[in-house]
Amino acid sequence: MSTAKVAKQTATGLTGNSAVAYAMMQINPDVCGAYPITPSTTVIEEFSSYVADGRVDTGLITVESEHSAMSACIGAASAGARAMSATSSQGLALMWEMLYIASGMRLPIVLCDVNRALSAPINIHCDHSDTMGARDSGWIQLYSETVQEAYDNMIQAVRIAEDKRVQLPIMVCLDGFITSHSIENIELLDDESVQDFVGEYKPERSLLDVDNPLTLGATALQDSYMPLKHQQSNAMKASKEVVIEIGKEFGEVSGRSYGLLEEYDLDDAEVAIVVLSSSAGTVKDAVDKLRAEGKKVGVLRPRLFRPFPHKEIAKALSGKKAVCVLDRADSMDGFGGPLFKDIRAALYADDNRPKIIGRVFGLGGADFNVDNALDVIGETIKLAAGEDVELFRYIGEGQNAQTIAGC
Amino acid sequence: MAAFEEVRWHGRAQQGVVTAAKVLAETALHGGRFVQAFPDFGPERMGAPVKAYNRLSDKPIRIHSQVAEPGYVVIADPTLITLVPVTGGTPDDAVFVVNTVKDPDVIRKDLGVEGTNAKVYTVDAGHISVETIGRLMPNTPLLGAVAKVTSLIDLETLQSSFKANYSKKYSPKVIDGNMAAMKRGFEEVKGG
Numbered sequence: 055m056s057t058a059k060v061a062k063q064t065a066t067g068l069t070g071n072s073a074v075a076y077a078m079m080q081i082n083p084d085v086c087g088a089y090p091i092t093p094s095t096t097v098i099e100e101f102s103s104y105v106a107d108g109r110v111d112t113g114l115i116t117v118e119s120e121h122s123a124m125s126a127c128i129g130a131a132s133a134g135a136r137a138m139s140a141t142s143s144q145g146l147a148l149m150w151e152m153l154y155i156a157s158g159m160r161l162p163i164v165l166c167d168v169n170r171a172l173s174a175p176i177n178i179h180c181d182h183s184d185t186m187g188a189r190d191s192g193w194i195q196l197y198s199e200t201v202q203e204a205y206d207n208m209i210q211a212v213r214i215a216e217d218k219r220v221q222l223p224i225m226v227c228l229d230g231f232i233t234s235h236s237i238e239n240i241e242l243l244d245d246e247s248v249q250d251f252v253g254e255y256k257p258e259r260s261l262l263d264v265d266n267p268l269t270l271g272a273t274a275l276q277d278s279y280m281p282l283k284h285q286q287s288n289a290m291k292a293s294k295e296v297v298i299e300i301g302k303e304f305g306e307v308s309g310r311s312y313g314l315l316e317e318y319d320l321d322d323a324e325v326a327i328v329v330l331s332s333s334a335g336t337v338k339d340a341v342d343k344l345r346a347e348g349k350k351v352g353v354l355r356p357r358l359f360r361p362f363p364h365k366e367i368a369k370a371l372s373g374k375k376a377v378c379v380l381d382r383a384d385s386m387d388g389f390g391g392p393l394f395k396d397i398r399a400a401l402y403a404d405d406n407r408p409k410i411i412g413r414v415f416g417l418g419g420a421d422f423n424v425d426n427a428l429d430v431i432g433e434t435i436k437l438a439a440g441e442d443v444e445l446f447r448y449i450g451e452g453q454n455a456q457t458i459a460g461c
Numbered sequence: 462m463a464a465f466e467e468v469r470w471h472g473r474a475q476q477g478v479v480t481a482a483k484v485l486a487e488t489a490l491h492g493g494r495f496v497q498a499f500p501d502f503g504p505e506r507m508g509a510p511v512k513a514y515n516r517l518s519d520k521p522i523r524i525h526s527q528v529a530e531p532g533y534v535v536i537a538d539p540t541l542i543t544l545v546p547v548t549g550g551t552p553d554d555a556v557f558v559v560n561t562v563k564d565p566d567v568i569r570k571d572l573g574v575e576g577t578n579a580k581v582y583t584v585d586a587g588h589i590s591v592e593t594i595g596r597l598m599p600n601t602p603l604l605g606a607v608a609k610v611t612s613l614i615d616l617e618t619l620q621s622s623f624k625a626n627y628s629k630k631y632s633p634k635v636i637d638g639n640m641a642a643m644k645r646g647f648e649e650v651k652g653g
Contacts, residue, residue: 335523
């Protein structure tokens, strides 16, 4: 970790949502399209206080739905504004068609999604079904383990999205309630350092640039739709390098560097668990317990999920005996969660590929604790030893699992 | 043993247990520790049972699951004792701090922890809060009681941290009321 040029920082305690709102205040975007929804509500609530108090000069557009919140961001970003929003669950679902329009129009919008389960049944708690459903929408996705990382990711997201090589929208994801409503220790950069880091936004194109008129979102038929999509795809691919660069540069300012993946005790591990976001911390505690018993286990936590860092993941897991991928979402296709399938595909071409299983956990906020993590690791150790282990199943379904199963 | 202390707060919506967990975390953080404070929200309605949790440690806390085996349980509403499993997952030597007019021996029986090494403390936090803050806010005197009977926080840091964090938000009168409530909770808690 670099400690050169470290900015002045304040150590305090904040919830994930307060930290995201604070980052937005320090970024001072031109426009925020807002239609609050649990558990992301307090992001907009606190940010609107910063607007009312004159701490920012953002145009806060309070609209009548999430579809309109994203539409407001799209309109503003088309006009050359730095635009942001925050949402969760059904809110992201209602933004759906606009997500594709934001990415297709190459607008560097920053959206904080506080991960929450999708209805039905109605549930306000954490899982990744909302953003996993948007994984093919052309948005970059960063998943945050802690309050600190959610804050740091928001600041980096602006630079990643606006980079000339990228020009794509980006989602910063954090776990609903678990991270969004939990107070944790955090170090906050001073306002000036954040402003210096994000810089002034100079859009490549703007509808308000009357000297250089342009059309956005026009019809593109058989002759031109595909090359435009190809450009978009290339930009997504190129964004990986930008995420690495910005993560390093952020480290120079803050002392906290970020890469595409976090590897924990992975080098000499024979068995690895792959997991996103806050549960990675719980698995790390389980790994410490098993390491104390001499078991060679480790964790791989992808921070970047879109674009998918398939080469880096294959390299990190190559030569391991067995891997278990934990998904906080199910693809509902009888073949496991989205992370499981992407990781499995990434390893296909590797001659030293590990055996691999997938487990769905924590849907609708079902608790995932150290004992759950130890069980999963234990099963993966059995797989490594050559025992027959189920390819894919649900774990930790909650205390009513037996009753409901008997209905 | 885990390298952190865990606290579970029981109360009813609007009684301030989420805020109490927050203030406890802020106090510990003020004292240089690593903290977590988080609520366990059920359906949102006034008067519903609510839980909040703390983890406190000298090292960064990575675990992100609910607190299942708290060494410390603070109960802001004694009517919850028979309604929700307030002793669930607690170790034999757990510490209970209860807002009630009853004596610790009576509450020990109500909790069903006779014959264990549990420490049971009581304080009339509701009454104290009405006399000091002017309304029913049992969480503030309870924090004072926690400062007295545990080593999680101390009264001086509790008060200075609260002043530093809330003097902008609340009037001097409200701050003074909270200071007095903490002090009386500290002084009037009894049991062991």
